[in-house]
Structures are given as C-alpha cells and as structure tokens.
Amino acid sequence: MNRRKIIEENIFKFLSGFATYSLIAILAFIIIIIFVKGFNSLSLDMVIKTPKGGYYYGGEGGVLNAIIGSLDIAFGATFIAILIGMPAALYINVHLIRYKRIQNTIRYLLDALWGIPSIVYGAFGFTLMLFFGMNASLIAGIITIALLITPIVVRTFDEVLSTIPIGLYEATLALGSTKTETAFKIMFKQGFSGFITAVLLAFGRGIGDAASVLFTAGYTDLIPLYLNEPAATLPLAIFFQLGSPIPEVRERAFAAAAILTIIILIISLTARYLSKRYSKSNLK
Amino acid sequence: MYLQNSETMTKQAPDITLKPKVTSIVKINNLNVHVGQHHILKNINLEITKNKITVLLGPSGCGKTTLLKCLNKLTDLYTELRVSGKIFIEEDDILNTQKNVPVIRQKMGLLSQLPYPLPISIYKNVAYGIKLKGVRDKKLIEYNVEKYLREVGLWNEVKDRLHNSPTSLSIGQQQRLCLARGLAVKPRIILADEPTSSLDPISSKIIENLFRKLKKNYTIILVTHVLRQAVRLADNVVFMYYGEIIEQGHSKDLFKNPKTEKLREYMLEGN
Ligand SMILES: Nc1ncnc2c1ncn2[C@@H]1O[C@H](COP(=O)(O)OP(=O)(O)O)[C@@H](O)[C@H]1O
Ligand SMILES: [Mg+2]
Numbered sequence: 001m002n003r004r005k006i007i008e009e010n011i012f013k014f015l016s017g018f019a020t021y022s023l024i025a026i027l028a029f030i031i032i033i034i035f036v037k038g039f040n041s042l043s044l045d046m047v048i049k050t051p052k053g054g055y056y057y058g059g060e061g062g063v064l065n066a067i068i069g070s071l072d073i074a075f076g077a078t079f080i081a082i083l084i085g086m087p088a089a090l091y092i093n094v095h096l097i098r099y100k101r102i103q104n105t106i107r108y109l110l111d112a113l114w115g116i117p118s119i120v121y122g123a124f125g126f127t128l129m130l131f132f133g134m135n136a137s138l139i140a141g142i143i144t145i146a147l148l149i150t151p152i153v154v155r156t157f158d159e160v161l162s163t164i165p166i167g168l169y170e171a172t173l174a175l176g177s178t179k180t181e182t183a184f185k186i187m188f189k190q191g192f193s194g195f196i197t198a199v200l201l202a203f204g205r206g207i208g209d210a211a212s213v214l215f216t217a218g219y220t221d222l223i224p225l226y227l228n229e230p231a232a233t234l235p236l237a238i239f240f241q242l243g244s245p246i247p248e249v250r251e252r253a254f255a256a257a258a259i260l261t262i263i264i265l266i267i268s269l270t271a272r273y274l275s276k277r278y279s280k281s282n283l284k
Numbered sequence: 285m286y287l288q289n290s291e292t293m294t295k296q297a298p299d300i301t302l303k304p305k306v307t308s309i310v311k312i313n314n315l316n317v318h319v320g321q322h323h324i325l326k327n328i329n330l331e332i333t334k335n336k337i338t339v340l341l342g343p344s345g346c347g348k349t350t351l352l353k354c355l356n357k358l359t360d361l362y363t364e365l366r367v368s369g370k371i372f373i374e375e376d377d378i379l380n381t382q383k384n385v386p387v388i389r390q391k392m393g394l395l396s397q398l399p400y401p402l403p404i405s406i407y408k409n410v411a412y413g414i415k416l417k418g419v420r421d422k423k424l425i426e427y428n429v430e431k432y433l434r435e436v437g438l439w440n441e442v443k444d445r446l447h448n449s450p451t452s453l454s455i456g457q458q459q460r461l462c463l464a465r466g467l468a469v470k471p472r473i474i475l476a477d478e479p480t481s482s483l484d485p486i487s488s489k490i491i492e493n494l495f496r497k498l499k500k501n502y503t504i505i506l507v508t509h510v511l512r513q514a515v516r517l518a519d520n521v522v523f524m525y526y527g528e529i530i531e532q533g534h535s536k537d538l539f540k541n542p543k544t545e546k547l548r549e550y551m552l553e554g555n
Contacts, residue, residue: 098363170358171400171462175413175469176390185412190403 034261038254046255051221056240058248063256068223069231070260072138074207077145081202084146085153086195090183092154093161097169107158113151119211121148126215139227141217148212149202156201160194161187196275200268207264210235234260309334309472309503310355315369317350317359317527324350326527328369332473332520337495337504339514339535342524343550348507351524352475355505356392357385374472390417393466393502395476399458401450402465406442409450409461413469432464436494456487463494467502474498477507492517511551515539523547 035042049062096103125144134140164187172182188195210233218230219240234256241253310332317325325347332338340348350359357378359365371378378388390413402409410429419425429446433439438460445452450461459479466474476495480488495504495517508514514521518535525546531538542548 097361100363165400166361167396167398168400168402169361170353171394171396172402173361173386174356174358174389174392174394174475175465176386176416178386181416186402186404192403 031261034254034257038251038256038258041248041251041255042258043255046252047259050223055221056244056249058246063232063234063237063252063259065221065223066232066234066237066256067259067263069138069141069217069220070207070234071263072224072231073141073145073213073217073233074203076138076142077149077206078199078203080142080146081150081153081206082199085150085198085202086157086188087183088150089154089157089161089198090187092158093164094169094183094187095179097166107155110151110155110158114155117211118148118209119214121145122212122215125212129216135228136216136218136230137228138217138224138231141213141231141233142227144212144216145206145209148209149206152202152205153198156198157191157195160197161191164190192275192279196271200271203267204264208235208260210239234263307334308332309374310505311370311372313370313372315351315354315367315371317347317354317368318366319364324365324527325354328529330522330529330532332503332505334503335499335501336519337499337506337517338520338522339518340505340507340522340524341511341514341518341550342509344509346524347527348509348524349477352394352477352505352507354379355473355475356389356394358394360385386416390469391471392473392475393463393469393471395459395463395466395474395479397478398482399455399462401453401458401461403449405447406450406453406461407446409465410468413465417469428468432468433461435467435498436460436464437490438464454487456483456490459483459487459491460494463491467498471502473503473505475505475507478509479506480508480513481510523550525550 043062045060046062047067048064049060050065051063052059052061055061092103092106096106121144125140125147128143129136129140168186168190169182172186173179177185213233214236217233219232219236220230221232222229224231238253238256238260241249241256244250244253308331310330312328312330315325315328315330316323328351340351342348350365353359354367354371355373355378359367367379369379373388373391376383376388381388402412404412407429410432411425414425414428419428430439430443433442438457441457442453442461450458453461459482463474463479474495480491483491492513495506498504499519506513506517515535520533521535521538522532523530523538523544523546530544531542531547538547539551542551
C-alpha cells in the first residue's frame with residue numbers, strides 16, 4: 001500500500017515535471033530558432049530605418065515603419081481596452097454581485113467573443129470602415145484590435161476579481177462605501193495583479209495579431225503620422241517577408257520576429273516592475 | 285467562574301430595572317427572512333438596549349449572522365434572501381426608508397468572523413472611513429487614525445509600520461485593526477459576528493476586554509455560540525434556535541433560571 005503510493009507519487013511527479021519542462025523547452029526552442037535564423041539580419045538598420053526602394057528584394061532599409069505602427073496600434077488599442085474593460089470587470093463583480101444569472105450570461109458572451117478568430121474581427125472592422133467611408137488607417141487598426149482584446153481584459157481581470165472573498169465586500173460596504181467606491185478604491189486594488197496580467201495578455205495578443213489588421217490598418221513603408229494614415233505592423237512585415245523567394249528577405253522576417261519578441265519582453269517586464277512600484281506606493 | 289461573573293453583573297442590574305423606560309436603540313418588529321421554502325428567521329421581535337452588550341447566542345446555523353446582516357442591510361447583497369418586517373434604528377425604519385444605505389450602515393461598525401483588512405496600508409485602513417465621512421484635513425485624519433488605533437490598543441504595536449500592509453499583522457492584530465477602522469466611522473452600534481472564533485485565547489481576551497470598555501460609548505451586539513463568552517460579556521442575552529428567539533432577558537436571570545428546555549440543554553452541553 002505504502003509502496004504503491006510512493007510509486008504513484010513518483011510517476012505523477014515525473015509526468016507533471018515532464019509537462020512543465022517540455023513547455024519551457026518548446027518556448028526556448030522557438031526563441032532560439034527565431035534568433036538564430038534572424039541573427040545575420042538583426043542589425044541597427046533594422047530598427048532605425050524604414051524600407052528603402054528594393055528592400056523587399058534584399059535592398060537596404062529596416063522595419064521601423066512596422067515597429068512604430070505596431071506600437072501605435074497596440075498601445076492605442078490597449079488603452080481603449082483598459083478604458084472599457086476595467087470598469088466593465090469591476091461593474092460585473094461589484095454592481096452585479098446580487099445578480100448571479102446576469103453575471104454568468106455576460107461571462108458566457110465574453111468568452112464567446114474571446115473565442116472568435118481574429119480574421120472575423122478584421123472583417124467586421126473592414127465592414128465598419130466601409131460603412132463610415134474610411135480607408136485602411138491607424139485608427140481603424142486601433143479600433144479593430146481594441147474590439148479583439150477588450151474581452152480579454154474584461155474576462156482575465158474578472159476571473160481574479162471573482163475570487164475575492166465576499167467578506168471583503170461586506171466589510172467595505174459596512175464602512176459606508178458606495179458600490180462605486182467599493183469597486184474603484186478597494187476591489188481594483190485587491191485585484192490589481194490580475195489587472196496587470198489582463199493588460200499584458202491583451203497587449204501581447206494585440207501586438208501579435210496579423211489577421212485583424214490586414215484590411216483595417218493596411219500596410220505602408222512610411223511611418224504613420226496621423227490617425228487616418230495607413231500603418232504597417234510587425235506581424236504583417238513578417239508575413240510579407242517570409243513569403244519571399246529570396247533567402248535574405250526570409251532571414252529578415254526572423255529578425256522582425258525577434259524584434260517583436262524583444263518588444264513584448266520589454267513591455268511585460270516594465271509593466272511588472274511598475275505594478276510592483278504601484279502596489280508599494282499604495283501602502284504609503 | 286459562572287458565579288463570579290453573575291456577581292459582578294448584579295452591580296449593573298438595578299441600573300436597568302429601576303429605570304421606568306429602557307432606552308433602546310434598535311427595535312425589531314416581526315422580522316422574517318426566507319430563502320426559497322426555507323424560513324431562516326421566524327417572527328423576530330427584539331429591542332436592543334443602548335450602551336449594553338447584547339449577546340445573540342445559539343448553535344451554528346440558527347440565523348445569528350443573518351440577523352446581524354439584516355441590521356446593516358448586508359442582506360441586500362443576496363438576492364435569494366427575502367426580508368420582511370420592520371427594523372428601527374434610532375427611530376428610522378431602515379427596511380422602508382428613503383435614506384441612503386451607506387449613511388445607515390455608518391451607524392454600525394461590523395466585525396466579522398475573519399478580519400478582512402482593506403488592501404491598503406495599516407494607516408489607510410483606518411483613514412479610509414474617516415475620509416468617507418468627508419474629512420479632508422490631513423492633520424485631523426492623522427489625529428483620528430492615532431486616536432482609534434490607541435482605542436483598540438494597537439498604536440504601540442504598529443506605530444513604526446503604519447505604511448506596511450496589514451497582512452504583516454497577526455490575525456488578532458488584524459481583527460483589532462478592523463475594529464479601529466469601524467470605530468473611525470463613528471458608529472453608534474458595534475455588530476460583532478463571532479469576532480474571536482478565529483483568534484488565539486490571548487487575542488480573544490484582548491477583544492473581550494475592549495468590548496467591556498467600549499460599551500460606555502457604544503451599543504454592542506455580539507454574536508457567539510460560545511456559552512462561556514456569553515456569560516463573561518453579556519448584559520442581555522438573546523437565545524436563538526432554528527431561526528426563532530426562544531428566550532431573552534438579563535444575562536444573570538437567564539443563565540440562573542433558564543425557562544426553556546432548549547436553553548437548559550445548551551447550557552449543559554456548553555459547560
Ligand atoms: N444566502 C443564503 N442562501 C441560502 N441559505 C442561507 C443563506 N444565508 C443563510 N442561509 C441559511 O440560513 C441559516 C442560518 O444561517 P446563519 O445566519 O449564517 O446562521 P449562524 O450565523 O447562526 O450560524 C442556515 O441554515 C444557512 O444555511
Ligand atoms: Mg454565523
């Protein structure tokens with residue numbers, strides 16, 4: 001009996017350890033491939049220059065246009081998604097606390113929205129654009145990505161908020177807080193780590209998505225200066241270059257992928273750092 | 285122990301009995317609470333005397349917590365609870381009033397079974413309620429934070445780490461912080477729902493002693509299922525059983541001559 005337990009324990013430990021480490025190994029493998037394949041093309045030019053004539057045939061230039069375009073779109077969309085998603089998640093958990101059925105319906109709908117493929121958001125954004133008589137532009141890309149990632153912000157933040165014990169709500173309300181004070185002064189802080197996770201997840205999804213910006217943001221070799229100008233994005237830059245018959249250009253696709261990876265890494269580390277600082281400043 | 289306690293209570297007893305009219309701060313008339321078919325509170329009629337400790341005593345599941353939650357309208361959080369009847373708090377019928385709920389709730393400070401400190405610093409936990417009351421003057425807030433932390437005997441223990449998270453405190457200290465936080469809102473009544481059940485004996489004793497001191501300025505309604513705590517603290521006792529009030533009266537009379545079989549049984553098992 002006892003021996004069986006020990007064997008059981010060892011088998012399970014091995015299996016779960018294997019699952020964990022293979023996940024890390026795969027991730028490491030992907031990153032290594034990207035960096036190895038892109039290494040030769042990874043140069044300063046890549047990040048400080050826009051594509052010059054003949055860039056897509058191996059000529060001079062870089063993907064600064066796509067870097068700027070991607071950052072503009074991802075930050076813009078994340079900003080909008082926070083603006084809508086943060087109060088929405090708090091509302092679901094504080095104001096709707098009595099109404100379990102409504103809560104669950106909303107959660108179900110948001111999960112469905114989360115599951116819709118991004119090309120569908122792209123098509124929807126495109127339809128909207130036509131309706132308003134707009135061209136492919138930075139703003140159309142921002143709005144489309146915002147639609148794509150808002151459900152992610154709401155549901156991820158909501159998932160953490162929903163684990164807050166009801167005793168904390170009761171204590172906060174018993175002090176004479178209104179529901180809105182309870183939401184923004186207490187529950188937001190209690191669920192803050194979940195909020196950061198939600199924002200990072202949304203940002204990562206937003207900056208990495210190609211399908212939804214394909215028709216809505218368009219593509220250009222220029223750096224967009226106004227919201228109504230088209231904008232290039234890194235995922236599309238990767239896509240176009242990867243399709244090239246010229247090996248050097250395909251290499252640049254991997255370099256662009258490496259740049260995208262580094263951007264996401266920097267953003268998430270900064271966000272984690274800032275959130276720690278914020279949590280500390282909360283105590284002051 | 286039992287006898288000792290009832291002796292100390294005799295000193296206070298005439299106080300209540302000689303007054304022609306007892307000043308009550310809470311009056312409950314025909315309060316009923318249902319969940320579906322389940323009748324949780326049955327026809328509750330009760331008056332709570334000012335500046336006394338009223339103990340709601342009874343076995344788990346008899347409706348003590350629900351009764352407390354009716355008083356500060358936390359029952360609003362649960363759609364499934366249907367509350368009917370009248371509850372007057374200082375002459376306000378709180379179940380049928382236009383007054384806004386936060387104002388009603390601020391007449392009562394809540395202490396629950398587990399301490400739930402707010403996710404902000406120790407200092408801000410106490411300042412929170414003061415600010416909710418509209419006080420903006422920093423000096424005044426500082427003065428009051430210290431005053432209420434002193435009132436619960438926590439000041440010396442936390443004065444060097446006011447800006448730390450309350451999670452760094454022991455459970456007993458957290459419970460006292462929650463008490464200070466509640467007092468800072470200037471309530472008239474303290475609702476305490478088994479406030480010592482998660483605490484060690486020493487922390488429990490501290491809380492009990494605080495209650496003895498606080499009843500000079502506050503009316504305390506204490507929920508407990510611990511008979512001995514009721515004996516130690518109660519001025520008045522309300523004995524509940526399956527959603528009903530079975531017996532109520534002055535602590536010393538009630539425990540000396542329990543009128544009902546149920547209470548007699550409860551006292552036997554409790555000792
Ligand atoms: N929200 C609720 N939904 C369903 N049943 C409840 C709810 N709140 C309380 N009850 C029931 O009411 C009874 C009394 O509960 P409670 O007031 O917590 O008792 P006590 O505090 O005396 O232990 C219990 O049987 C409990 O299951
Ligand atoms: Mg209870």
